[in-house]
Amino acid sequence: MVHLRFINTDRIQIKLLLVTVIYILSLNFSSAQDYKIIGMTSDLPDGSKVSIRNLDSNDPMVTTEINDNRFEFSGKVDVEPSKFIIRIPDLESTEYTFFLVDNSTVTIDVRYKKYLNHADITGGTIQNEQNSYRNLIAKKKQAYDSLRKLEREAEDPDLKSEMLSKRSKILFEIENEKEKYIKNNSNLEYAAYLIDDWKMNKPNSEVQILYNGLSDRVKDSKYGKNIERYLALSQEMTEGAQLKNFTLKDLDGNPVDLEFFREKYVYLDFWASWCGPCRKQHPELRKLYQEYKEKGFEIVSVSIDSDDSKWREAVEKDKLTWTNLIDYKGLDGDVAISYKVSAVPISYLIDPNGKLISRYFNGRHDLKQKLANLLAD
Incomplete structure (x- = not known):
């Protein structure tokens, strides 16, 4: 006897359709x-x-x-x-x-x-938000860039001074527009990005006010959390400010406190082995260290290198005989945030009581003149 089995083709087609839909959705989810x-x-x-x-x-x-x-x-x-x-x-x-x-x-x-x-x-929510902001300030930014170009090309000192004055005025207007944008768009993550990008150039009290105005959702975003951490860790780097202590390890792996150098003038220098301007200043620092180390002067170099071997190699090659410390977390470390280090080189001259005398950027400093006055015989 022959048994006939009927196949429900509709059911098979439905199953195939479901498999196809699930596959397409998985591709879309992955992408x-x-x-x-x-x-x-x-x-x-x-x-x-x-x-x-x-x-x-x-x-x-x-x-x-x-x-x-x-x-x-x-x-x-x-x-x-x-x-x-x-x-x-x-x-x-x-x-x-x-x-x-x-x-x-x-x-x-x-x-x-x-x-x-x-x-x-174009593309992506926050990039499109950035485009909207840049369109808002485009004319002022174009005027600022034109004045900067004229200032660079000018040979007459009076003309240079005039261009600088005009450029500073436009920069002030751009910063006002930025602050207004942040306050008017407190529900956009790009507002938090602008604060995060701007924070090192503003007093903490002003950063706090802008942060307080953000929506709870934006405060909980990546850039909102960056600002919150910055406000918790950073200190005002103004002349006479009492600077915070920190502890980092030296070349031998021993923990060293910045407070250990109290009663000395300290040149605290943040640098990295890959930073050309950082290493360019080392020969002059070596001379100043030899001249003043017995008179109450110390250099403390803090590397933000992530590669231990490159840090050690640079210390040896540049003949850095003073105190060398490292923070492998780099610019994202607590020490860098506390001392408002957003790029290197940046350095600080600190008095024997741990108070800030001067802050220097890009390897430019008047350390020779300062030490001559402070540590005169």
Whole structure:
């Protein structure tokens, strides 16, 4: 006897449809967790290099090549959003520019642009918020940049002074617009980003007021938490301020307190092995240290290197015979935040009572004259 079995084709088709839908949704979910950066250029040869780097992580620079005036990157931002930098060396102007990335698609249009910072960058919530803000201040920013160019090119000191005065006035207007934008957009994460980016240049009391005005949701964002931590750790770096103590390890792995050097004048220098301007000042510091170390002067160098071997190699090569400490957490460490270190080199001259005398940026200082006056025979 032959048994006939009827197959319910409708049920099979429904099952296949469900499997297909689930597969498509899984692809979409996966891609939604990644970022894609699509770039367009003009008149650049195939093989031209494009490099990006996530500045909010320790990831190295990533490089790809242009093909048919297009380039593409993809990846994942673990903590959204993140600040990226992009460079295209074969552009007429080799400057770089910054942009913000969440796990979405970002388009960078550099077609017919001489300067990379004139690129049209769109895509992602916070990048689009940045575009709106930049459009708001565009005319003032253009006027500021034009005056800066004229100031650099001017040979007449009076003309330079005039350009500087006009530029300072426009900068004041731009900062007023920024503060107004923050207060009027307290529900946008980009408002917190602006405060976070601006905080080192403002008194903590003013940063606190701006932070207090943010919505609870924005305070709980990445940049909101950055500001909260900064306000908890940082100190006002004004002349005469009593500076906080900290403890870091030296070359032998021993913990060293800054307070150990009380009763001496201390030059506290933040630096890194990869920082050219930092290391350029070491020969002069060696001379000053030899001249004044027996008269109550000490140098304490704090490296923000993440690579222990490169730090040690630089200390030995540069013949740094004074106290050398390291904070492997770099600019994100508690010490750097406490001392408002957003870039290196930055240094402080501290009196024997632990109070701030002077603050110096970019390796420029008047330490020789200061020590001659303070430690005169």
